Amino acid sequence: MKLKIILMAMFLVSLFIVILIAIRTKMPATVTVTTFPQAYNCVGLIDEEDSFTVEIMVNTKKSFIDVIENIVDASICNDNEFLRLKPAEIKLCSEPLYIRGNKYFLYCFVFLIDFTPETEISFEINPALLQINYSSGAQIKLNIGTFSYYKYQSFGSAVLSVVKLRGVVNDIDDTKTLAAVEIGLRNDSENNLRITAVKPLDLNLLVSGAESVVSEDLEFKSADLIADILDKPYYFFAAGTVDFSYRLEPNENISFLFPLKYHQLYSVNKLGFIVEYESDYANGKLVYDDFTFFQTNEYSRKAIDELVFYTYENH
Numbered sequence: 001m002k003l004k005i006i007l008m009a010m011f012l013v014s015l016f017i018v019i020l021i022a023i024r025t026k027m028p029a030t031v032t033v034t035t036f037p038q039a040y041n042c043v044g045l046i047d048e049e050d051s052f053t054v055e056i057m058v059n060t061k062k063s064f065i066d067v068i069e070n071i072v073d074a075s076i077c078n079d080n081e082f083l084r085l086k087p088a089e090i091k092l093c094s095e096p097l098y099i100r101g102n103k104y105f106l107y108c109f110v111f112l113i114d115f116t117p118e119t120e121i122s123f124e125i126n127p128a129l130l131q132i133n134y135s136s137g138a139q140i141k142l143n144i145g146t147f148s149y150y151k152y153q154s155f156g157s158a159v160l161s162v163v164k165l166r167g168v169v170n171d172i173d174d175t176k177t178l179a180a181v182e183i184g185l186r187n188d189s190e191n192n193l194r195i196t197a198v199k200p201l202d203l204n205l206l207v208s209g210a211e212s213v214v215s216e217d218l219e220f221k222s223a224d225l226i227a228d229i230l231d232k233p234y235y236f237f238a239a240g241t242v243d244f245s246y247r248l249e250p251n252e253n254i255s256f257l258f259p260l261k262y263h264q265l266y267s268v269n270k271l272g273f274i275v276e277y278e279s280d281y282a283n284g285k286l287v288y289d290d291f292t293f294f295q296t297n298e299y300s301r302k303a304i305d306e307l308v309f310y311t312y313e314n315h
Contacts, residue, residue, distance in 0.1 A: 031063040031314045034104070034307045036267075036299060037145035040128065041202045042113065043272035043290045046120070046151050050113045051088060054130055054144055057097060057104035064134055064315050066090050066107050074111060074132045076147050081125045083149065085111040087132075094297060099304060113149065123149040124203040126264070136315035143308060145266045148203045157286035159189040160248075160277060164255050167271075167293030168226055172236050174300040177267045178205075178293055179226040179236070182215050184255035185275065187248040194278045195246045198258055201272040201290070204265075207258045209244030215257040222294075226259055236262050248277075269294050 035056050044050040056065075064070050067090075074085040093108035128147035133139050164184025169176060181200075187193050198207045211230065220229045227234040248254070272290040277283070 028060050028062060028314050030311050031065055032059040032309050032311045033057060033065060033140065033142065034099075034309045035130075035142050035144055036303055036307070037143055039146050039148070039202050039204050039266035039268045040144065041148040041150075041268075041271065041290060043150045043152070043201050043287070045155065046117060046153055050149075050151075051110055052113070054109045054111070054142075055093065056107050056109055056142070057099070058107055059102060059104050060314075061105055062314075064136060064138060065132075065140065065312075066105075070134045070136065072133045072135055074130070076125060076128050076144075077131055078125060078127055078129055081123075083123060083125070083147075084114040086114045088112050099307065117151050120153060121149075121151050123147075126203055134315070138312060138315050140310060140312060142310060146203055146264065148201060150201050150272065152287045155287050155289050157275075157277075157284060159187065159191075159279070159284065160193060160275065160286045161186045161188055162275075162286070162288055163253060165288075165291060166222060168220070168224065168229065168257075169222055169294050170225055171300075172262070172265060174302040175265055175267050176294075176296060176298070176300070177265070178260055178269070178271065179234075180229070180257055180259045181271070181273070181293075182255060182257045183273075183275075184253065185248065186253040187250055189279070190250045191279050191281070192250065193248040195244065195248060195275060196278055197242070197274070197276040198244055198256075199242075199274045199276070200260065201274065202268055204263050205268065205271075206242045206261050206263075207244060208261050209242050209258075211259045212244055213257050215255045218257065229257065230259065234259060236260070236265075269296070 042050050042052050068087050071087045076083045089110040094106045097104045126146040129141050130144045131141045163186045166182050167178050168180040170179035270290050270292045273288050275286040
């Protein structure tokens with residue numbers, strides 16, 4: 001009799017454990033996702049494979065969304081433009097976030113750009129939507145901000161070098177982003193070079209040439225306000241002028257602070273640029289690939305309040 005009781009008790013305990021596991025592993029009926037829109041940009045060589053990462057917040061670990069084997073295809077698109085992507089990796093990339101009282105898991109979606117140009121190209125898409133199609137027939141489409149993509153034959157220049165690079169990072173309307181870039185240039189030739197333009201490789205930005213200054217004798221930190229560095233009010237959205245010109249003597253080495261103007265305010269932490277120049281013999285350009293100036297997982301109250309949430313059936 002005792003043996004039967006013991007066996008029955010063991011059976012009931014086992015059944016309870018099975019039911020508990022089944023309850024805990026049950027897929028929720030829906031899944032909610034969101035992302036912080038920002039300025040995505042990518043600069044690469046024609047013969048290189050490029051990738052970029054989108055951080056997507058998901059309100060459960062039990063969904064179809066973060067399983068890479070479920071993905072059929074993906075793209076950056078809007079109503080007029082399209083760029084195909086290949087999913088390369090999906091991984092948890094931070095501790096859970098709590099947004100408006102709800103718990104979200106932050107996943108890094110790494111994509112390869114499925115495009116092989118034969119010539120130099122620039123591809124700029126605004127607004128940029130990330131579309132992912134799944135084998136279940138589900139499709140998610142997120143507004144990720146803007147996307148700029150540039151391909152070049154080569155980086156650098158035979159006659160011009162970048163010898164210094166750092167960013168000035170400010171909060172603009174509660175958005176942490178680049179306010180200016182300090183670039184040191186050296187003329188490696190025996191001829192005069194005239195710098196004719198400095199162009200950020202992001203569709204949201206341009207250099208305010210009229211407010212650019214030689215920075216050799218300036219003392220400032222990366223977190224200093226650009227208005228304090230320039231010692232005058234600075235307007236990030238004024239039209240301004242992009243004109244810039246400087247004659248660089250043979251073997252001369254000099255640094256400039258280039259304040260940035262914004263067409264649209266999206267956080268920019270990574271950026272490439274082009275320096276265009278003229279000489280007595282030919283015109284040329286120096287291309288500097290994308291450089292990460294700062295990293296952060298801090299989000300302003302404004303950014304959180306402006307989040308758009310997308311809910312899907314959890315297939």
